[in-house]
Amino acid sequence: MAPTTAAITPTSQAHEKTLGEQYVVHKKDRAMVGHKDFSDDIPVISLAGIDEDYPGGRREQILKKIVSACEEWGIFQVVDHGISDELFTQMFELSRQFFALPDEYKLRYKMTQGKKGGFTVSSHFPDEAVANWRELMLFMERPIQGRDYSQWPDKPEGWRPIIDEYGVKLAEVSGKLYELLSEGLRLERDALTKTLGEIHGHLVVNHYPKCPQPDLAVGLKRHTDPSSMTVLLQDQVGGLQATKDDAKTWVTVRPIKNALVVNLGEHLYYMSNGRYKRADHRAIVNGEHNRMSIALFFHGENEAKVYPLNVKEGETPLLEEPITYAEMRKRHNILYLDRIKIAKLAERENWSQEELMRKLTELEQRSNA
Numbered sequence: 320m321a322p323t324t325a326a327i328t329p330t331s332q333a334h335e336k337t338l339g340e341q342y343v344v345h346k347k348d349r350a351m352v353g354h355k356d357f358s359d360d361i362p363v364i365s366l367a368g369i370d371e372d373y374p375g376g377r378r379e380q381i382l383k384k385i386v387s388a389c390e391e392w393g394i395f396q397v398v399d400h401g402i403s404d405e406l407f408t409q410m411f412e413l414s415r416q417f418f419a420l421p422d423e424y425k426l427r428y429k430m431t432q433g434k435k436g437g438f439t440v441s442s443h444f445p446d447e448a449v450a451n452w453r454e455l456m457l458f459m460e461r462p463i464q465g466r467d468y469s470q471w472p473d474k475p476e477g478w479r480p481i482i483d484e485y486g487v488k489l490a491e492v493s494g495k496l497y498e499l500l501s502e503g504l505r506l507e508r509d510a511l512t513k514t515l516g517e518i519h520g521h522l523v524v525n526h527y528p529k530c531p532q533p534d535l536a537v538g539l540k541r542h543t544d545p546s547s548m549t550v551l552l553q554d555q556v557g558g559l560q561a562t563k564d565d566a567k568t569w570v571t572v573r574p575i576k577n578a579l580v581v582n583l584g585e586h587l588y589y590m591s592n593g594r595y596k597r598a599d600h601r602a603i604v605n606g607e608h609n610r611m612s613i614a615l616f617f618h619g620e621n622e623a624k625v626y627p628l629n630v631k632e633g634e635t636p637l638l639e640e641p642i643t644y645a646e647m648r649k650r651h652n653i654l655y656l657d658r659i660k661i662a663k664l665a666e667r668e669n670w671s672q673e674e675l676m677r678k679l680t681e682l683e684q685r686s687n688a
């Protein structure tokens with residue numbers, strides 16, 4: 320089941336007075352909290368002193384903070400990660416230049432079935448009625464031998480080597496985080512990365528042009544990431560929102576210059592037997608500014624085995640038997656679409672909130688069996 324890639328870009332529709340019908344989301348999916356109503360609920364964690372690796376050293380404190388953020392939210396921000404501000408500035412500037420190029424040029428890199436990366440509009444599933452107000456460029460960043468450079472734009476000049484450098488630096492940060500997350504599960508530091516096989520990195524540069532009717536649209540609908548860990552850089556506009564109570568309330572993640580937002584995905588949720596949350600999040604749009612975010616999704620090989628690494632006494636394993644990463648991803652997509660179908664049915668048949676929650680839980684249990 321591949322997401323669809325429409326041909327007309329939101330950039331070229333941004334100056335219209337009204338929003339195209341395909342972008343109008345249901346009332347319950349519209350943002351009630353604005354893109355600038357920033358919250359400080361999502362933990363911000365400094366990685367300064369991470370190498371002070373001895374009893375009572377800084378590393379222990381960092382570990383505690385990260386584990387608690389993962390148990391509560393599955394999403395946190397890191398600062399003092401050691402990546403230069405200049406690299407972030409270059410990434411944003413070159414990405415901005417790419418999205419400002421004519422549609423004709425961007426569509427030359429259109430991602431169609433079987434292509435490894437490229438330019439895509441909206442990226443919603445064919446079964447989803449409503450499109451996302453975004454366009455994106457996907458780079459299959461690693462492993463390096465999996466790259467198809469014919470899908471890496473040659474403009475703006477200098478973008479390719481910067482993407483290369485960005486991927487290397489982020490992999491270093493994520494490597495440190497994987498170690499901490501393994502330790503948080505009382506395992507050896509390399510326990511999680513060992514289960515991934517060769518680490519894959521998909522880099523997505525998201526562009527959300529300013530929107531003619533932002534209250535009616537979303538940039539990227541509510542979702543969890545199927546990957547293991549996502550490391551995201553967002554600009555200062557604001558629009559990333561997270562929920563930890565099944566969308567009863569949302570918070571807008573405060574943009575902090577050059578901070579990295581770390582989201583845990585499905586893979587770490589299963590590997591930790593649900594101890595680490597998978598971040599439930601979305602991106603909203605606004606009528607004043609274009610917004611950009613750059614997400615690097617880290618995950619394992621398709622054949623990598625997914626299973627809870629340590630199940631505490633009295634806990635039920637989330638998976639009855641190990642599955643492959645490819646199977647986990649497939650189930651994730653099916654579950655995403657089934658949740659939409661159930662929510663529609665609930666509305667048509669006027670179910671209570673409890674009834675809806677019960678049906679969604681049953682759906683998830685069936686998917687894990």
Ligand SMILES: O=C(O)CCC(=O)C(=O)O
Pocket residue numbers: 523525539544551553558559560600601602611612614
């Ligand atoms: O744009 C954002 O802040 C969120 C992006 C995101 O969730 C994604 O690319 O999966």
